[in-house]
Amino acid sequence: MPAVTETRETVEKLAKSSYEWGFETDIEMDIAPKGLNEETVRLISERKGEPQWMLDWRLKAFRAWLEMEEPTWAHLHHPPIDYQDAHYFAQPKKKPGPKSLDEVDPELLKTYAKLGIPLHEQALLAGVEGAEERLPVAVDAVFDSVSVATTFRKTLAEAGVIFCPISDAIREYPELVRKYLGTVVPAGDNFFAALNSAVFTDGSFVYIPEGVRCPMELSTYFRINARNTGQFERTLIIAEDRATVSYLEGCTAPQRDENQLHAAVVELIAMEDASIKYSTVQNWYPGDDEGRGGIYNFVTKRGICRGARSKISWTQVETGSAITWKYPSCVLAGEGSVGEFYSVAVTNNHQQADTGTKMIHLAPNTRSTIIAKTISAGHSDSTYRGLVRMQPKARNARNFTQCDSLLIGDQCGAHTVPYIESRNMTARVEHEATTSKISEDQLFYCRSRGLSEEDAVGLIVNGFCREVLKELPMEFAVEAQKLLQISLEGSVG
Amino acid sequence: MSDFLKIQGLQARIDADGTPKDILKGLDLEVPKGEIHAIMGPNGSGKSTLSYVLAGRDDYEVTGGSATFKGQDLLALEPEERAALGLFLAFQSPVELPGVNNANFLRTAVNAVRRARGEAELDAVAFLKAVRAETKHLSMSDDMLKRAVNVGFSGGEKKRNEVLQMRLLQPSFAILDETDSGLDIDALRIVAEGVNSLRSPDFSALVITHHQRLLDYIVPDRVHVMAHGRIIHSGGPDIAKTLEKQGYTQFLEAAA
């Protein structure tokens, strides 16, 4: 697997705690002026060539946002965010169209290489003929808010699958977007979702028609690459009756001093017997050893199991960002539907994470599983915050939750804040949580077998996270394991 | 090379609830290359402490003396460096590593040690082949490779897993810390065979035990009696038999 080998090689060259993917690409940019007002919203909509209804929707969200306050309940501390001191739109200058290899910016190809996008996928992104047949994974590379290349659209189209930038979808499939956008995360759902609704610039749109099993894993690589550019992705995935899809999202971001705001929204909709698996490896720039810089990541991810026996499964490995505020959730509205949340959150140095899930059981016989592993090192703080709610109609619903925290060093914090609410006597909720440290016995045992202290920590941490990592698609699992170890570098000894 | 393992005047203590407790009080011991020595002694004489100090566990503070291995200052090395140098400790009660796959652990350890010794790493296929050969030899089921390290292992399975690691890491000096405790006779035989099969002019071992029984299977070149943190008597294999019959009293009195 070239991506992995490449990652390893890069990693081995790394100095302690330096950010592997901290680079900037010199590419010509089209940037809107700093600031956020109705004009900004109109500009974004206009540049995207959006229909009036979309602009109206954005403006409504923007006006709602103006009335809202930033949430303060999370276990997070950061200086106030100046929402006017950022660009809300940036895109690479359009060249005549990426139809041939020559027209792909060589800088862009270099970027893909550093990101570890496998070579054959780069070839495909660059439009090399014949590359398509060999590929198991579709890549919709999001480069600074705008998708510059989309692959596989043809192959997927044959299966009836739509996989495209959401801005294309707004133009090409307006009826679908209009029907579903904001139905899971309404524009005024929360402060950051409202902000995203007003100014989102891109993201992915996925539509799997009835009875279709998506022929490949869908994968997206996100990056932030422009100075002071907020990143507002919007992803919408719809799986019709008996449709199945697995979507992979991975993020990296370049190193810089200013804090960068990221407020993505992801909406998933699963109809009868449909299944959506959404996996994330989040590795945004976490800030330096002293906690300077780093991404502020305020994400709203929610899926609804609308149909009977549908299933939504979230898996996340969160190692990056200075601040993570993220609760991928499931609304279980279809009878017998299933929600899952598997999470590993690693914080080191001065990182802060407040992450977890909500499982809202609305219908009978719904089931949910939550497995959350929290690892804190350095001066970091990490919180699991989760809600399990059994509504009156959730007869015989079930939830099982397991939260485990691991502390490495005595300057960090690990917290567990579950909310359990039940309004149905036949529903059953079980929650377990533990907090511990890596035992000296385990470390010594590994070291006496020849492992270095860092390898030993990596091994034990990966063991601690195994239940979650095994949920990841193969190509992510290997990188995720390595990432865990990189994230904890310098945390022991 | 005359000095293989050489311990002189070794003193070590442990922090017991805030108060230091001396355990090793000037221990002298030499194990030449190619020999197997046994240490016997009553509970609390410091046998396990000796094995931990040699393997580099940092709960113990070395307060005096020296220990060299192949001419190197053993006490200055990290535990993994000692492993790479060829030292292996078979633990009395190996710790559990939840979620860590046993096969993966073994391969990581083997390749770490091979790397440190300048040998080529084993790829997955070669490694599996090597492991399969050993597990068969030790009558271990493949299932034990798939499980998490030592988690849910019976006492016998844990000891076999230790011997498996020893066979794979190919140490030049092994310390077996009460490896016989809790083993039935079949398991004991398998463990002993595992050690005996490594016997060569380049392999030494220190067998720490309570019972003479193990020494019927691993016949030592020399036997040391340990008490109060010191070796108080050394002799041939026959000492073990004397101990079994008469207990430690005569040695303790002689040393007093």
Next chain:
Amino acid sequence: MTQNAAPALEAFIARSAGQGAVLAETGLPTRRVEAWRYTPLRSIADTAWQKAAPLTTETVTALLARLVLPETGARVVYGNGQLMDALSALPEAVRQALENVSPLKGLFSATLNTALGERGLDICVPAGTDAGLLTLVSLSDGQDVSTHLQHRIVLEDGASLTLYDVSAGEGRYIANPRFDIVVGKGATLRHVKVQRESLTGTHLAIVSADVAERGEYDSFTLNQGSSLARHEAVVTLGAPHAMAHVNGVQIVDGQRLNDLTSMIHHAAPDGSSRQTVKTVLSDAGQGVFQGKILVDRVAQKTDGYQMNQALLLSERAQINSKPELEIYADDVKCSHGATVGALDDEQLFYLRSRGIPEAEARDILVRAFLIDALDLVADEGLRDLLLRSMTS
């Protein structure tokens, strides 16, 4: 965030004789205040609560007759916030407390009590003394009145005391007692509390216990009464090897809401805490459990365990549970568990197939559910008393 215009608040501030500034600033908490999200105080907001009138000995005696109380040991009785001299006697070993106990800030029940406080028990158990059993009975009777007893209990080094603390009453009132407790080195306070207020009453209790080295605060709370009741305990283990037990049982029926909220603060090394809370809910009863274990950076080797379980016996019952770990020390062993569910149909069927009528079978299973919490009360006599009190 608060209901500042509420008649209740205005009445409290008027009664607080210039002490109401903090109260005015805090206001009555609403659902939007995190600590009160499951226990809204709407039901008390619209009443201008007045100071309760003194009760006659006859009234108090009649109220006492309805309670299950220990027959041995000393007994102190308060009626509408006033000491009933004729019915009260302190244990011989006890003297008046001299120490000042630090006031608790930022918690509504404590703020309200501070503003309107009436003097309650003020005792000190001298070093090395076992003061035996003290029964404290706090009775309320009236319409739209409130009482705010302030109790101070100090145990000097090596002292011990068992406090059997009963609240009950008649009418529509607020009982807002506060306990400031100091447990000295190696001292032990066993605090068994029985909350059986009037079904139209409101109970807002706050306990603050500071535990010194090798001291032990061992509490059990039976929450079974009031239209709305919150028992809140803040236990600080401020010196090495201190220990806390914060156990309880809640039995909630009708349309009532009972709430057990606790914070166990490990502020020194080698402390341990144990908590088991069981809630049984029937009718449209609402149960709340909020239990936080906070472990400071210095509190290495902390051993904390918490279990809360709820049994729902009716379609309309609901439970809200928030167990919480906030941990800043790495060498600790902390865990919590929570379960919510109904009676096990298979067990029920098994009992019935052996000829036990359904209602009785349910009782057996409910009691089985509660028993491991009740068993944590070490004193057999008190345990028996609790069982009788639960079923009375």
